[in-house]
Amino acid sequence: MGLVDAASVIESLEAFEPRYLPWLDRRDTLALLKDGALPRPNSEAWKYTDPVPFFDPQDDVSDRRDTTTIPATPSHTVGFESDTVRELVTTYINQAVDQRRYPLAAISYLKIDCGVVIHVKPGDKTESIELGELDGQFQRVLVIVEAEARLELIETTTGSNRIVECFVAPGAKLRHRRLQPPGTGVDYNLVAINIAENGSYSLSQYSTGARLRRNDISVNILGTGAEAELTGAWQLNEALHLDNQISVNHMFAGGTSRQHFRGNVNDRAKSIFNGRIYIAPNAQQTNATLTNRNLVVSSEAEVYTKPELEIYANDVVCSHGATIGQLDTDALFYFQSRGIGEADARAILIKGFLNEVVSHADGRTLLGIET
């Protein structure tokens, strides 16, 4: 793994003059980066993905701000520059992001060049919002779902640095679907979610890889009865790379989280999964589970998985499981004995494997497992 040249990253950040949202207070973030938040050699978070390309400051595109476009969706969606949301932006931005843990999100904040606020007012049962590509390099999306409101967010993203912050207020519900088509570059994503009491958040993430793609997900359970359900599926071919790093943080008693991720890894692709469940002292009566299952179908593919439990409370029920394996030869034989060729049989079994965690047609299309 390469070494991130912290000094030159800091230097370029200090020289950087923000033109977009100059009124944002960036000082603390810069101070924090200077204070050693950048990845060190042998950084655990970058064990299997080379961090250097992610921190390469060469392609600054801060001039893009004038071209920022907001997708033509109904109400609720407003660009950061609008005066009407300035207060929301200053109130919420970085509230769900632990910038020390996610230094790329900190850099993204300093260099932000495009932002969107989705604000669902209390009790509003908005059907759904689609959020496509945004025209900017360092994108920030704030999703605020107020008390008892509901939202379905369908997001498509490739090739950028995008930070999505979600705030689920008491009793609110957010259904979040993310589609990640193949990319060719270096791609960083962070989804950070704060869930208040009785709030509910669900993620369905369908991914392929990029030259290098990193998905960080951070969920904070902040109230009794808060619920998070994360599911994801990925299909990696060729030399694509996908690194999923998930941390579900139970900061409060009486929360529930369930995670189920499955991936199929082919050719020379590389799949990395790290799923952490953190239970703070006093976060009693927590129920948390995590499953990660991987299929490896090529001799050159690489799969790394690490489910982690970090538990500081005793009245909890936690479990995790991870497997790496291949298609069941008995099942393949069964198909073949009934006249279905090996290639078809394999395709059917892979579909079946991924379908456990795929519940949307667009997800199936993306993963190439339409029925």
Added chain:
Amino acid sequence: MAGTDNNSLDGLVGGDYAAGFVTDIEADTLPPGLDEDVVRFISARKDEPEWLTQWRLDAYHGWLDMVEPRWGQVQFPAIDYQSISYYSAPSGDQPKTLDEVDPEILATYEKLGIPLHEQAALAGVAETQQRPPVAVDAVFDSVSIGTTFKETLREAGVIFCSFAEAVHDHPDLVRKYLGSVVPRGDNFFAALNSAVFSDGSFVYVPENTRCPMELSTYFRINERNTGQFERTLIIAERGAYVSYLEGCTAPMRDENQLHAAVVELIALDDAEIKYSTVQNWYPGDEDGRGGIYNFVTKRGVCRGDRSKISWTQVETGSAITWKYPSVVLRGDDSVGQFYSVALTNNHQQADTGTKMVHLGKNTRSTIISKGISAGQSSNAYRGLVRMNPGAEKARNYTQCDSLLIGEKCAAHTFPYIESRRPDGIVEHEATTSRVSDDQLFLCRQRGIDPEKAVSMIVNGFCKDVFRELPMEFAVEAGKLLEVSLEGAVG
């Protein structure tokens, strides 16, 4: 927890440490400090050949450039390596036979229940039962004070002696295998050990030989401000089998003492090594004062085809445990196993687990780890399963469960799984929970008092591991667990 109160819970985890006494004997102890002269002194004292002195010095120079690993889920103040004494031995000439050993020392082992007389029966087992004998190598601070049943073993062709003896009597074997599994620059503590190791056990089982009895080493730290750095080397030739047990205790003291051992196992074709540990170093008092820092490197290589290495450990002692008994599965069809019970109480911290590195075809590994945390302790499982590109059809199954007793304890699981094989199968499962109310209720309903019930449940929780222990150790382990948990569970 239904119908239980926290007071009795706290009580059960507070058993006394029975091995915490000090033996008052004259000892030659080096003044604290570490430099080239200390390394040379230890080597000279043991009358070692030039190559070994050089080997130690190389390790020492390598160590100077290394940094203490801090990635473990454990916290401890900086260790001052210059304040430790690196050599301590009972005064006088090295005893030739057990009869020449200082009676005080013999009494110490007697008190600990370790039979140093060949006719003695094993402690912890009913007197009336006839037990097969166990050969013991007793290590007191920095030196081995005696090894039993040497004659019987020699007849079978098995070499079992202290490391220092092996260097003199079997220099070729030592030179060939020393550092071949854990190189002297492997990690900070292994490098330190390579520079200053004082004694330890050496086992060599020749071809197609089944070692006629269990071998055992008993380590005892006695002197104040000393570190213990022993080295164990076990070689099982083609078709050989050996079962080896290791036990350890130390006096109760307010300061922390360092124990940095290295264990190397080598199994050739069709050989099997079974290595069992009951680790009961002094864990420190209720407020976390004192106790042993147990920073140990243990690794085995299944060098031959169809060879097998099995680690079984019961860890109840030490203020801090940092150890990962590992197996490198190099031979085709070789098997690695790791069974572990780690119990932490009060302020104890443990970061322990295993590494299974699959290199050969059809290699298989099993990991069963049971962690129990009580009081304000922290207990982490950290493991690695790696399937390298050549490990055709390799297979691993891992299960690690944690049991939480008490509101302030912590349990962690960090399993690394790396696969580069399309036909390898890796399965990992982990659960964390406290003693279930339903189980407790069931026991209590049948008139079993809460303390007994929890003890039963904990024993059941650990059964998969205890089953792997040799009989004598299983008895000891069960007792140890009961004592360590006393008052903790209601």
